[in-house]
Amino acid sequence: MATVSPDVTSAPTTALAAPLIALVGNPNCGKTALFNRLTGARQKVGNYAGVTVERKEGQFVSPKGQTWRVLDLPGAYSLLAATPDEAITRDVIAGTRSGEAAPVGLVCVVDATNLRLNLRMVLELQTLGVPMVLAINMMDLATRRGIHIDTARLQAALGIPVVEAVAVRAGGERALLAQLDALGWTTLPAPQTPRPMERIAQASVEDTHRRVGELLATCVTMPDNASPLTARLDRHVLHPVFGPLILAALMFLVFQAVFSWAQAPMDAIEAGMGALGDVLKAHMPEGMLRSLLIEGVIGGAGSVLVFLPQIVILFGFILALEDSGYLPRAAFLLDRIMASVGLSGRAFIPLLSSFACAVPGIMATRTIADPRDRLVTILIAPLMTCSARLPVYAMLIAAFIPDREVAGVFNLQGLVLFALYMAGIGSAMVVALVLKRFMRQSAAQPLLMELPDYHWPHLRNLALGLWERTAIFVQRVGTIILSLMVVLWLLSNFPAPPAGATGPAIQYSAAGTLGRALEVVFAPIGFTWQICIALVPGMAAREVAVAALGTVYAMSQTGDELSNALVQLIGHAWSLPTALSLMTWYVFAPQCLSTVIVVKRETNGWRMPLLMLGYLFALAYGASFAVYRAALAWGG
Amino acid sequence: MKSHRQPRPAAPHATRPVAAAAQAPSVTTLDKLPVRATATIREVQATGHDGGALKRRLMELGFVPGERVQVLRRVFFGHGPLAVRVGTSTFAMRKLESSLVEVVLA
Numbered sequence: 001m002a003t004v005s006p007d008v009t010s011a012p013t014t015a016l017a018a019p020l021i022a023l024v025g026n027p028n029c030g031k032t033a034l035f036n037r038l039t040g041a042r043q044k045v046g047n048y049a050g051v052t053v054e055r056k057e058g059q060f061v062s063p064k065g066q067t068w069r070v071l072d073l074p075g076a077y078s079l080l081a082a083t084p085d086e087a088i089t090r091d092v093i094a095g096t097r098s099g100e101a102a103p104v105g106l107v108c109v110v111d112a113t114n115l116r117l118n119l120r121m122v123l124e125l126q127t128l129g130v131p132m133v134l135a136i137n138m139m140d141l142a143t144r145r146g147i148h149i150d151t152a153r154l155q156a157a158l159g160i161p162v163v164e165a166v167a168v169r170a171g172g173e174r175a176l177l178a179q180l181d182a183l184g185w186t187t188l189p190a191p192q193t194p195r196p197m198e199r200i201a202q203a204s205v206e207d208t209h210r211r212v213g214e215l216l217a218t219c220v221t222m223p224d225n226a227s228p229l230t231a232r233l234d235r236h237v238l239h240p241v242f243g244p245l246i247l248a249a250l251m252f253l254v255f256q257a258v259f260s261w262a263q264a265p266m267d268a269i270e271a272g273m274g275a276l277g278d279v280l281k282a283h284m285p286e287g288m289l290r291s292l293l294i295e296g297v298i299g300g301a302g303s304v305l306v307f308l309p310q311i312v313i314l315f316g317f318i319l320a321l322e323d324s325g326y327l328p329r330a331a332f333l334l335d336r337i338m339a340s341v342g343l344s345g346r347a348f349i350p351l352l353s354s355f356a357c358a359v360p361g362i363m364a365t366r367t368i369a370d371p372r373d374r375l376v377t378i379l380i381a382p383l384m385t386c387s388a389r390l391p392v393y394a395m396l397i398a399a400f401i402p403d404r405e406v407a408g409v410f411n412l413q414g415l416v417l418f419a420l421y422m423a424g425i426g427s428a429m430v431v432a433l434v435l436k437r438f439m440r441q442s443a444a445q446p447l448l449m450e451l452p453d454y455h456w457p458h459l460r461n462l463a464l465g466l467w468e469r470t471a472i473f474v475q476r477v478g479t480i481i482l483s484l485m486v487v488l489w490l491l492s493n494f495p496a497p498p499a500g501a502t503g504p505a506i507q508y509s510a511a512g513t514l515g516r517a518l519e520v521v522f523a524p525i526g527f528t529w530q531i532c533i534a535l536v537p538g539m540a541a542r543e544v545a546v547a548a549l550g551t552v553y554a555m556s557q558t559g560d561e562l563s564n565a566l567v568q569l570i571g572h573a574w575s576l577p578t579a580l581s582l583m584t585w586y587v588f589a590p591q592c593l594s595t596v597i598v599v600k601r602e603t604n605g606w607r608m609p610l611l612m613l614g615y616l617f618a619l620a621y622g623a624s625f626a627v628y629r630a631a632l633a634w635g636g
Numbered sequence: 637m638k639s640h641r642q643p644r645p646a647a648p649h650a651t652r653p654v655a656a657a658a659q660a661p662s663v664t665t666l667d668k669l670p671v672r673a674t675a676t677i678r679e680v681q682a683t684g685h686d687g688g689a690l691k692r693r694l695m696e697l698g699f700v701p702g703e704r705v706q707v708l709r710r711v712f713f714g715h716g717p718l719a720v721r722v723g724t725s726t727f728a729m730r731k732l733e734s735s736l737v738e739v740v741l742a
Binding site for chain 1: 689690692693694695696697698700701703708709710711712713715716717719721723724725726727728729730732733
């Protein structure tokens with residue numbers, strides 16, 4: 001960026017340091033890809049104040065050296081908002097969203113292959129009198145499909161600058177950058193807010209459609225047929241029989257992959273952590289600090305970090321399916337089943353995200369218009385097995401389920417994992433059905449969901465999305481989890497055992513006392529006091545339970561066993577019914593502070609999160625009790 | 637029982653007691669359109685309780701009078717949602733919203 005300094009001086013002195021612009025467009029127009037292209041990794045991902053709608057802001061420097069701040073607004077079909085998502089877009093553009101500055105100008109992003117739908121909102125936005133640029137994205141696809149767009153004529157007809165863009169190609173944003181430099185938005189007076197939003201409702205939809213029709217007739221030539229790839233794929237993907245089979249096969253593949261592909265990198269991380277511990281052991285004098293570092297920090301955080309590969313694979317699949325346009329098809333296929341328990345097919349996407357983490361899943365419910373549907377989806381989202389539970393399952397499965405083939409192709413461990421996921425889904429459906437009975441059922445809800453054309457998922461966008469998720473996970477390991485591990489280590493080491501004590505030191509510590517107290521409650525479902533201790537820090541983040549077990553067991557064993565893998569340890573220490581009971585507990589896994597906090601923020605109060613906690617605890621306890629007792633009876 | 641789900645879309649455009657008696661044989665609603673059949677939108681109705689919001693949204697998405705529509709798929713033996721092509725977009729719709737779209741068979 002050093003070469004740009006001469007130009008900076010030529011900029012008007014009254015210019016804003018970094019004017020704020022916003023990307024706005026229909027869902028599926030490639031807006032976020034363009035945002036990624038403009039900003040690269042210089043993004044801040046957070047939430048809009050008071051709601052959990054994801055807020056993405058980034059920065060970039062245009063060729064003339066001007067720094068811009070850019071906001072990636074949630075996709076919307078209209079400014080007459082039908083969902084919480086669209087309401088954010090409306091309010092930010094209007095300048096009425098508290099805590100958000102109104103953007104000085106809008107970059108309207110449209111999909112070149114679907115101008116008929118996309119241009120309508122552009123016309124609607126034009127009625128507001130906000131400075132605008134139209135970026136026609138996916139020009140490469142349009143050209144390949146034989147769609148020709150006369151941008152000069154479109155620019156003249158619309159009266160706003162029109163540029164072509166290919167967000168997925170390097171340099172595909174160049175025309176937009178040049179246009180931004182030419183606009184003089186930096187010297188505009190502060191935007192007049194609130195903007196005249198009442199004009200949106202006044203504009204007749206039929207008129208805007210007619211205008212779009214005229215614009216298309218004069219500026220665009222296109223072949224009659226739809227995307228041939230989409231038509232060909234949809235013939236199978238939406239097929240009444242093959243469609244659901246393809247969906248089931250895909251989901252099965254995802255979960256098998258999570259278990260088998262992740263093995264090598266997981267082994268590598270484990271080995272790395274072990275080596276790090278050995279180095280510390282060799283170079284530090286024996287004492288409390290060494291013990292804290294090796295057992296608390298490396299042992300604790302390391303045992304969670306090891307699941308990073310699985311989380312990356314799961315998120316990778318979800319992002320690729322989302323990017324390709326498959327997810328709405330899955331929602332379409334599942335809509336009827338979802339409707340039978342009173343949910344919208346749209347709930348599929350938030351629920352699928354909840355397999356990675358309930359927090360983004362609950363955030364994704366913002367696309368559900370009906371408040372009741374949305375609430376039920378939020379309440380059952382924690383029943384989808386999130387990646388934080390994967391460490392617990394993975395450890396228990398590795399310790400108790402033999403690694404062998406079933407019927408030649410399936411891995412038994414993979415099958416058990418699949419069954420655990422299914423148990424979560426099954427109970428979610430039952431809970432939704434019960435909630436449907438108890439909550440006043442509002443009128444039937446529309447689905448009305450676009451099935452966009454298929455696209456090859458773009459690697460760079462995929463990588464950026466994965467990077468975002470990975471960073472969040474590692475950050476969690478580095479902050480919440482690590483600090484809890486240190487606290488747990490302290491609780492497990494103090495007070496020190498009395499002189500002449502015979503049992504492991506942790507028995508006499510504060511954590512041991514707490515675990516023993518909880519054991520009274522959890523003994524009927526087969527939990528040992530070590531598990532009870534681990535459940536406590538597991539409140540903050542579920543995966544911490546594994547780390548905590550690592551810490552607890554590392555210290556409750558004598559020196560020789562310290563280096564033993566946790567898997568071997570618990571394989572010997574626990575009975576099979578206990579392991580099954582703990583697996584069942586984690587199907588419901590009521591404890592997760594971040595989820596509770598998100599639900600509280602999302603539902604504006606403590607009622608729903610407490611209700612959720614209550615029902616999850618009751619279910620977890622009841623189901624674990626049943627499984628434990630059944631396993632005991634069956635086994636002995 | 638779910639009263640809003642009618643048994644089968646067997647004879648789609650035969651018996652429809654709508655006011656438009658003049659074009660009676662060819663006027664139907666989108667949800668009753670056979671798969672692959674193409675039709676032209678005649679009118680979009682409002683549902684009673686939402687102040688016309690759903691009608692407006694349907695129209696925003698391209699379901700405007702005069703536009704051609706085609707049902708691409710039905711799942712669950714006609715009891716599930718439809719995949720509908722309108723303009724250059726495809727939408728998944730339930731019976732609730734597709735029954736608001738009155739069409740004339742081409």
